[in-house]
Amino acid sequence: MNLENFVLGFFDFVGGIDFNIFGTLLFVLLIVFWLVLIGWVWIDSGERTSNISIRIIYLLLVVFLNIPGLIIYLIIRPSETIEQIYWADLERRYLKYETSELGDCSKCGNQLLPGYVYCSNCGNEIKKKCPSCGVMIGKSTKFCAYCGTQVASRSTQEEYPTIEVMEQQILATREEATETVESKRLKYKQSGGFVVKLGGMIISSWKRLFDIVSEKLEKNQEEKVEQKQQEVVESNTKKKKKKKRKKK
Numbered sequence: 001m002n003l004e005n006f007v008l009g010f011f012d013f014v015g016g017i018d019f020n021i022f023g024t025l026l027f028v029l030l031i032v033f034w035l036v037l038i039g040w041v042w043i044d045s046g047e048r049t050s051n052i053s054i055r056i057i058y059l060l061l062v063v064f065l066n067i068p069g070l071i072i073y074l075i076i077r078p079s080e081t082i083e084q085i086y087w088a089d090l091e092r093r094y095l096k097y098e099t100s101e102l103g104d105c106s107k108c109g110n111q112l113l114p115g116y117v118y119c120s121n122c123g124n125e126i127k128k129k130c131p132s133c134g135v136m137i138g139k140s141t142k143f144c145a146y147c148g149t150q151v152a153s154r155s156t157q158e159e160y161p162t163i164e165v166m167e168q169q170i171l172a173t174r175e176e177a178t179e180t181v182e183s184k185r186l187k188y189k190q191s192g193g194f195v196v197k198l199g200g201m202i203i204s205s206w207k208r209l210f211d212i213v214s215e216k217l218e219k220n221q222e223e224k225v226e227q228k229q230q231e232v233v234e235s236n237t238k239k240k241k242k243k244k245r246k247k248k
Ligand SMILES: [Zn+2]
Pocket: 105, 106, 107, 108, 109, 110, 119, 120, 121, 122, 123, 124
């Protein structure tokens, strides 16, 4: 009897549990998770960009799409934080300063060392004396950095390079750098993995396809222009013939 009562009691207990509680609990948990996601995206995007409108777009992605929105955000967010960019720039400036005197001789290619005034191999003049303060300054310097005297005239072309020209220069130097690194097989950095190579292949094949299509389009246009010219010539000759007939 006791066991029977116990089993019946247990079933009553299980049947009495309000399963809606689990539902509401799950719902509350989801809401909390969603709010945490939104907060995290707002803070993370603040570390990567100072543009408020872009940050709001990122936020809306997560507000409306939740986890898929987060995945999209993780893909499209700027890869470097503002702090990382700042430190990378500082490092670049410092390295530029440190290696400013470590160039090669423009005449013979001999490596120069800090403090050189003449090339130790060919005697090429690397530095000159400022006529005003006497400090040794670079040969291509336009204004003495120590007293401000103008040493050489500035060319007007150099002053305002257009954005396009600058972009081209940056691209060129990048391409040159990768070429030299890859041709000399210097292990500055490991070459790209499978994904990078696949991406490169896709992009290059896409470019080739685009070139072929644009070439064909150009040819078609040229042919059309030629056809039109021929038609015009033909119609002109017909008109002339007609006029001649009328005159007759
Ligand atoms: Zn030299």
